[in-house]
Amino acid sequence: MPIDWIYGLVGGLLIGFAGVVLLLGNGRIMGASGIIGSLVDQTSGAATRERVAFVFALVLVPALLQIGSPVDTGTMQSTLLLVFAGICVGIGTRMANGCTSGHGVCGISRFSVRGVVATAIYIAAGVLTVLALRLIVGEL
Amino acid sequence: MRILLALLSGGLFGAGLHISGMTDTGKVQGFLDLFGAWDPTLAFVMGGAIVPMAIAWRMVPGRSPLAGGTFASPQEHGLDNKLILGSVLFGVGWGLIGLCPGPAIASLSYGGWRGAVFFIAMLVGMLMAPFMVRRVDEMNARA
Numbered sequence: 268m269p270i271d272w273i274y275g276l277v278g279g280l281l282i283g284f285a286g287v288v289l290l291l292g293n294g295r296i297m298g299a300s301g302i303i304g305s306l307v308d309q310t311s312g313a314a315t316r317e318r319v320a321f322v323f324a325l326v327l328v329p330a331l332l333q334i335g336s337p338v339d340t341g342t343m344q345s346t347l348l349l350v351f352a353g354i355c356v357g358i359g360t361r362m363a364n365g366c367t368s369g370h371g372v373c374g375i376s377r378f379s380v381r382g383v384v385a386t387a388i389y390i391a392a393g394v395l396t397v398l399a400l401r402l403i404v405g406e407l
Numbered sequence: 408m409r410i411l412l413a414l415l416s417g418g419l420f421g422a423g424l425h426i427s428g429m430t431d432t433g434k435v436q437g438f439l440d441l442f443g444a445w446d447p448t449l450a451f452v453m454g455g456a457i458v459p460m461a462i463a464w465r466m467v468p469g470r471s472p473l474a475g476g477t478f479a480s481p482q483e484h485g486l487d488n489k490l491i492l493g494s495v496l497f498g499v500g501w502g503l504i505g506l507c508p509g510p511a512i513a514s515l516s517y518g519g520w521r522g523a524v525f526f527i528a529m530l531v532g533m534l535m536a537p538f539m540v541r542r543v544d545e546m547n548a549r550a
Contacts, residue, residue, distance in 0.1 A: 278455070280455040282423035282452065287462075290460070292473045293472055296479055303530070308537070320414045321414070321420075324413070324420075325512050326515050327421070328425070333425065338517040340521065342432040352499075352503035352504040352506070353524070355499050356497055357500075358536045359493045360533075361493070361532070361533050361536030362493030364493070366508045368420075368509050370494075372456040372457060373481070375457055389494040389501060393439040
């Protein structure tokens, strides 16, 4: 499996550079939940057009890349679970003001206490959720 | 200029998610499967992303953004129960399917109708969030 770790590191660097471009270029923090959330509740104001552009490219580039290598979406089976999980992620990231990119990448990299604490909590909650899934439905 | 930089950033983010394998929800769930077949890839992704960002944050003081304007200042009002409760809710949803907001947006391109279902549910949750936040604020005021 270590080849996956190297792909992870390379992909992670690209995600980091994406955050660098947005921070040093536009002065913005690259938080996916803040970007899409402010578009949907119309609180993005003057930043609306650049946020739409960000979301557009975030859909377009994986669309092009997956032509060569399709993505495994095996965990996305139950519609009920998709809806419930989506609502949890939507409420949770807006209430906590950040997700994996905002609190995780952008927060931890500036040693933000909120970022570190939020990341520790959502990873812990995720680990317990997967453990519960395992106990209830067996193998993932 | 701002639009082009946002396009570049979103594109890099999308490419990074794809190359790292983080569009594969099974790998994300695998990272959270600490008591099963643990897959540490996500930790490498996080580590790889944090390094360039840490350098960029050190370049912020005394400068202005390339495209003009000012740097957005992150919230630093300490810890509160909204941060904690929100992160718990987020972690539960993240664990159930393996999608967080970035890959959820990207999944519109590869997740078929299931990706769209999650994405729309996430937007509904985001629209519900202000009401939930108000409830927590009311609870805090009473306490």
